[in-house]
Amino acid sequence: MYRNNKSNLKLMRLLPRIGVICCIALLLTAAGCSRVEKAEKDDKILIGLSLDSIVVERWQRELEILVATVNELDAEIDVQIANESIDKQTEQIQYLIDKNVDVLIVVPNDANAFYDVLSEAERSGIDVIAYDRLIMHPDVDLYVSFDNVEIGRGISQRLIDELKKKTVNIPEEEIKPFKLLIINGDPKDNNSKLLNEGIYASLQEYIDAGFVTVVDEAWANEWREKIAKDLVEKYLSSGEEIDGIIAANDVLATGAIEILSKWRKAGEVLVVSQDAELSACQRIVEKTQLATAYKPIYDLASTTAKIAVSMAKGEKIIANDSIYNGYDNIPYLKLDAYVVDLDNMDNVIVKSGFHRKEDIYRNINNGK
The missing domain is CATH 3.40.50.2300 (Response regulator)
Structure with missing residues (x-):
């Protein structure tokens, strides 16, 4: 469910990287491709993770799984924990936007509290995943949770x-x-x-x-x-x-x-x-x-991490349902509980x- 404007913004964000790599390639052809490959390798995907808190046992475990899975996929993750503060979480989401993350995963303190800052993420071409808790915003790209x-x-x-x-x-x-x-x-x-x-x-x-x-x-x-x-x-x-x-x-x-x-x-x-x-x-x-x-929080966390990296590469969103979030029906990856x-x-x-x-x-x- 990628919108054309967001796809264009993502391409514009990638162009400086592509340009730098091409210039390096032209300048260093005589020296072989090893340094060009290194330039490409160093430019890793960056995932932003904004957590309301990790007070509850499950959130600590899920944080570990998310970080480990992203790293296993040769991507990087920047984790911000708001300690149950809406103001702090707003600031941290803005920090991740300013850091130019490729995808933003958010566990919101309040489903309705982050409209303005997530609108900024949309304008910046950053895909947003609502993790376990639904976010009321028209441009959330995916909701991943249990039924x-x-x-x-x-x-x-x-x-x-x-x-x-x-x-x-x-x-x-x-x-x-x-x-x-x-x-x-x-x-x-x-x-x-x-x-x-x-x-x-x-x-x-x-x-x-x-x-x-x-x-x-x-x-x-x-x-x-x-x-x-x-x-x-x-x-x-x-x-x-x-x-x-x-x-x-x-x-x-x-x-x-x-x-x-x-x-x-x-x-x-x-x-x-x-x-x-x-x-x-x-x-x-x-x-x-x-x-x-x-x-099964391992499934939730590891699947979300894999999807985030795939989204950063421009690949299709995986979902098995949709859910209305007050503005639109957004893709919903619904997992089973027991x-x-x-x-x-x-x-x-x-x-x-x-x-x-x-x-x-x-x-x-x-x-x-």
Whole structure:
């Protein structure tokens, strides 16, 4: 989905390089081609990577994979980390534009915050990849992420399936609605909205049937764990019962389960989330968390790095879907995620190499 003006700008950016190489070739013909080849080799593709933060475990791992893959492809990468600051991320994106990167990969703090600076990237002929989080800008060239709606649907359905088991020997007329809390992610992150859409796509028929009721719902600004803690504490301290909690990621689940443990209800209240962090996998085998969603981040990071280098070479964008980002339908490379619980922990997490078995089961029989 390359626009003609962007293709022309990319060519104009390449012309000085081509011109220099041609001049060198003419001047050094008598000396052979070795120095010309060296001039071409030294002019490597430069990828810019702008990250909101690396506080969460998965982002640290993905950063390592992105850098390693770009380097393996004989390209260079300039990494900027904004530490959850919109202003700082704006400055860092502008820095990468000024550095004349070939492709810009962005994990935005706020889907709507970078219109002006990304317009500058467009004017400079720089391709933009929205990495895992959608960016609301008309000239984003590719969105690479997982199916976030399906993740919300999957973890919610896993919770419903477990709640159904509790009603097997209860007469239908005696079944009371199960009470759920929903702890959404940061409202500035479009993935939070997609996840919430998937949650309700799964829950709505059970809400309508009176099987479950959502007693409260919160949005965790900046993905803050404290918001999860406060919501759970509010209900337990008031004497309200909770049967299940749907948390938008494992960090929020950690906060929720910490409060459940304080009230000696960890394991009794069913908790689902996403990211398959080691702590969540440990809680699942310890039976204080029901499930999490595993997103193959190696595939996400390595594929994005390869696509970025290909885009820098002017090659065709790879996508298997499209998504509307508020301005246009942009190419969307959608990857699959998997709901993980006690039954498939070894087959999914251990076999994939995402976590080691001895680490997951560390607190169970000495990890054996």
